[in-house]
Amino acid sequence: xxxxxxxxxxxxxxxxxxxxxxxxxxxxxxxxxxxxxxxxxxxxxxxxxxxxxxxxxxxxxxxxxxxxxxxxxxxxxxxxxxxxxxxxxxxxxxxxxxxxxxxxxxxxxxxxxxxxxxxxxxxxxxxxxxxxxxxxxxxxxxxxxxxxxxxxxxxxxxxxxxxxxxxxxxxxxxxxxxxxxxxxxxxxxxxxxxxxxxxxxxxxxxxxxxxxxxxxxxxxxxxxxxxxxxxxxxxxxxxxxxxx
Amino acid sequence: xxxxxxxxxxxxxxxxxxxxxxxxxxxxxxxxxxxxxxxxxxxxxxxxxxxxxxxxxxxxxxxxxxxxxxxxxxxxxxxxxxxxxxxxxxxxxxxxxxxxxxxxxxxxxxxxxxxxxxxxxxxxxxxxxxxxxxxxxxxxxxxxxxxxxxxxxxxxxxxxxxxxxxxxxxxxxxxxxxxxxxxxxxxxxxxxxxxxxxxxxxxxxxxxxxxxxxxxxxxxxxxxxxxxxxxxxxxxxxxxxxxxx
Numbered sequence: 001x002x003x004x005x006x007x008x009x010x011x012x013x014x015x016x017x018x019x020x021x022x023x024x025x026x027x028x029x030x031x032x033x034x035x036x037x038x039x040x041x042x043x044x045x046x047x048x049x050x051x052x053x054x055x056x057x058x059x060x061x062x063x064x065x066x067x068x069x070x071x072x073x074x075x076x077x078x079x080x081x082x083x084x085x086x087x088x089x090x091x092x093x094x095x096x097x098x099x100x101x102x103x104x105x106x107x108x109x110x111x112x113x114x115x116x117x118x119x120x121x122x123x124x125x126x127x128x129x130x131x132x133x134x135x136x137x138x139x140x141x142x143x144x145x146x147x148x149x150x151x152x153x154x155x156x157x158x159x160x161x162x163x164x165x166x167x168x169x170x171x172x173x174x175x176x177x178x179x180x181x182x183x184x185x186x187x188x189x190x191x192x193x194x195x196x197x198x199x200x201x202x203x204x205x206x207x208x209x210x211x212x213x214x215x216x217x218x219x220x221x222x223x224x225x226x227x228x229x230x231x232x233x234x235x236x237x238x239x240x241x242x243x244x
Numbered sequence: 245x246x247x248x249x250x251x252x253x254x255x256x257x258x259x260x261x262x263x264x265x266x267x268x269x270x271x272x273x274x275x276x277x278x279x280x281x282x283x284x285x286x287x288x289x290x291x292x293x294x295x296x297x298x299x300x301x302x303x304x305x306x307x308x309x310x311x312x313x314x315x316x317x318x319x320x321x322x323x324x325x326x327x328x329x330x331x332x333x334x335x336x337x338x339x340x341x342x343x344x345x346x347x348x349x350x351x352x353x354x355x356x357x358x359x360x361x362x363x364x365x366x367x368x369x370x371x372x373x374x375x376x377x378x379x380x381x382x383x384x385x386x387x388x389x390x391x392x393x394x395x396x397x398x399x400x401x402x403x404x405x406x407x408x409x410x411x412x413x414x415x416x417x418x419x420x421x422x423x424x425x426x427x428x429x430x431x432x433x434x435x436x437x438x439x440x441x442x443x444x445x446x447x448x449x450x451x452x453x454x455x456x457x458x459x460x461x462x463x464x465x466x467x468x469x470x471x472x473x474x475x476x477x478x479x480x481x482x483x484x485x486x487x488x489x
Contacts, residue, residue, distance in 0.1 A: 054445055077451045085449045091400070092442035093449075096456070097369055097392045104457035106450040117457055134459065137367075139396035157450065 002066060003027035004192050005051055005083065005161055010060035012046050012216075020046040022216040023060070028161070028194050028209075033187055035203040036196040037225070038213035039234035044196035045088070047213065048163045051194065052085040081110055084159035088166040090146035093153065099125070099141070100134040102149055106157040124156040128182070144175050151182060162186060164195040168202050180205060200225075200235050247290040247365045251465030257374035259469045260362040266476045268355045273347060275479035276354040282472050283357035291364040299363065303356050307349055314345035368392050373458035382454070389456045394440075401435050402428070 005028045012021040020043045028034045036044045049055040050062050053069060053076045062069045069079055084106075087093040096102040103124050107117045125131050128148040133141075141149060147167070154162060167179045183206045186193060197203055203210065203225070212220035214233050251259055267279040287296045316335045330337040362371070369392060372385050405428045409415065414424035 049445075052449055054449055076448075077453075080449060080451045087442075087446065087449075089442075091397070092439070093446045095390075095393060095443055095446050095450075095452075097389060097396060098367070098459075100459045101369065101389075101457055104459070105452075108455055108457035109451040109453045111453075114460060118459075137396065138393075139400055153450070 003063075004030040004065060005194070006063050007047070007050065007057075008061050008063065010047070010050060010062065011058045012043075012050065012055060013058045020216055021050075021057075024213075024216070024218055026211060026218065028192055030192050031187070031190055032208040033183065033193045033195065033206050034209045034211060035207035036194065036211050036213060037198060037200070037203055037230070037233070037235055038196075039198060042213040042233075043216040044213055045165050046216075048085065048165050048194065048196055051161070051163055052083050053079045054085070081157060082159055083161040083163065084154035084157055085163045086150050086154050086165065086167065088169060090143070090150040093150045094138045094146065097137060098134070099130065099136045099138060099149060102138055103152045103156050106153055110157060120156040120158070124152040127155055128152045143170065144178070147171070147175070147179075159191075161192045161194065164193065166197055167195060168197060168199050176202060198235050200230050249290060249365050249465075250286065250468050251365075253461040253463035254374035254377070255463035255465060255469060256366060257362070257371055259465075259473070260358055260366075262473060263476060264355060264358045264362075266480060267358055268351070270476075270480040272479055272482075273350065275476055276347075276350045278475055278479055280350065280354040280357050282475070283354070283361045286468075287357060287361045287364050290361065295364065296360065299360050300356070303352075307352055307356075310352075311345040311349045314348055315341045317341050317344065369458070376458070386454065386456055394436075394443075397439050397443075398432065398436055401439065402432055405431055405435075 007024050007026045010021050010024040010026070011019070013019050024043070024047060026047060036047065038044050046055065050057060053062075053071065056071055064079055064082065069075065094102055096105055100121060103121045104117050107120045112120070121134075122131075125133065128151050130145065130148050130152060133145070133149075138146070138149065164183075167183075168176050171179065180202070183193060183195070187206075193206075195203075195206065207225075209223055210220065210225040211218055212225070212229065212233055212235075219233060220229050249256065263279060263283070267276060270276075284296070287299075315337050316332075327339040328336045329339055329342065369389055372380070372388050376385060409424045409428060413420070414427075415421045
C-alpha cells in the first residue's frame, strides 16, 4: 500500500535561523489516522503546514499521491482542495463575519455554483451540529462552537486528507469526546487524518499509527507506542492513574 | 441577527435606502411624520421597544442641542428677532425659530428611524450583498467584509488584553491607566499583526480566490413595502402640505 501523503528528507529553517525540521521522512497511508506526537517545539505544526503547502521546504520534498508538490498557484490550489487544515486555534482560522459565510468560503473558492455552495454549507453545518447557526456572528460563538465551525469550514471542501493541529487543546472532557466522535466518523467515511497532539489519552483512542517528533526529527514511528517512549519525550500521560 | 423581519432579503436594504432618501430630501412635514411612525413601529416590532429606544439614545445627545440652537436662531436674517415668544437677553425664541427647530428635528428623527430599522435588522455584510447589484467594485465589498471581521478580532483581542491588565491592577489609578492604555495599544497592534498573518494563512489554506460568498435570501415583504413606499411617494408628490401649528 503506497502512502497518500509523505515527505522525503524534509528540512525547514525559519527566517530567524530556527531549524524546525531535520530530514523528516513521514508517511500517511490512505484511510488511516496518523497521530503526530511530541513536546512543544518538536516541529509538529511545521510538518503539518508543509503537508497543506502553507510552508515550502528549505530542503527535501512533499509528495501527494506519489507526485512531488509543486508550488505554483494551480497545483497549490489542487493540493489544498484535497488536503484540509484545521488550525489549532479556531480564531486563527475563521476569516468571515458570519457562520454561513465562513463555511461557504472554501466551496466558493473552489468555483462551485451558488446552489452547490449552499448545499455543502447545509451538509457541513448539519454534520457538526451547527444547523440553525447560519446567521450568527462568528465572534458570538463559544469556543466549542468555534471549533465545530472550523471543522465545518474544512469539511465543506470535501478534502481527502484532513490535518488537525492539536484539536483537543483547551477542551474539557465533553469537548474531547466531541472531537473523538468527529475523528471516528471521518475515519468511517474513508478520510485520511493526520492529527498532532501531545495528549496521549486522545492519541491512544484514535491512532492507527504513532509518529513521535523530537527536535525536528522522527524518533518513533509505528502502530504501537510504548509508554516509556512517550514519557521519555515529554508526552502528557495519565500519571495520576499510574501512581495509584 | 435575531430581529423579527417582516421584510426579508435584499428588498429590505432597498426599501430602507429608498425610504431614507425620500424622508431626508422631501421637505413635507407629513412625510416625515409618516416615516417616523412607520419605521418606529417596524423597528420596535423587529427588535423590541427597549432595544429601539436604546439605539435612539445616542442621536438624542446631538439632536436636542441642535434643536436648541435652531430655536435661538434669528430666522428671517438681519439678526433681528421677529415674532418673539421668549426673550433671553441678546437671544430670543421666536415662533419661526421654534418652527424650524421642530421641523428639522422631526426630519432628523424620521430619517434616523429609517436608519434604525436598517441597523436593527441588517448586518453590514447583508447591506453590501444587496448593493452588489449596483456594481460596487468587488474589492470594495471584499474590503468591507474583511474589515468587519477584523473589527471583531480586534475587539476580542482588546477584551483579552484589558482583562489581563485589569487582573494585575492596570487601571488602578488615572496615571496607571494612562500607562496601561499605551501598553495595550502597542500590544494590540502587535497581536493584530500576528492575527493578520494567521488570517493570510487561513485564506491560503482554503484557496482564497478573491470572492466572498454571500447567502442569498429570497426577497419577501412586498405587502409591507408597497403601501409604505406608496404612502411616502404620495406624500412627497401631493400638492398640499400639513402645516406645522
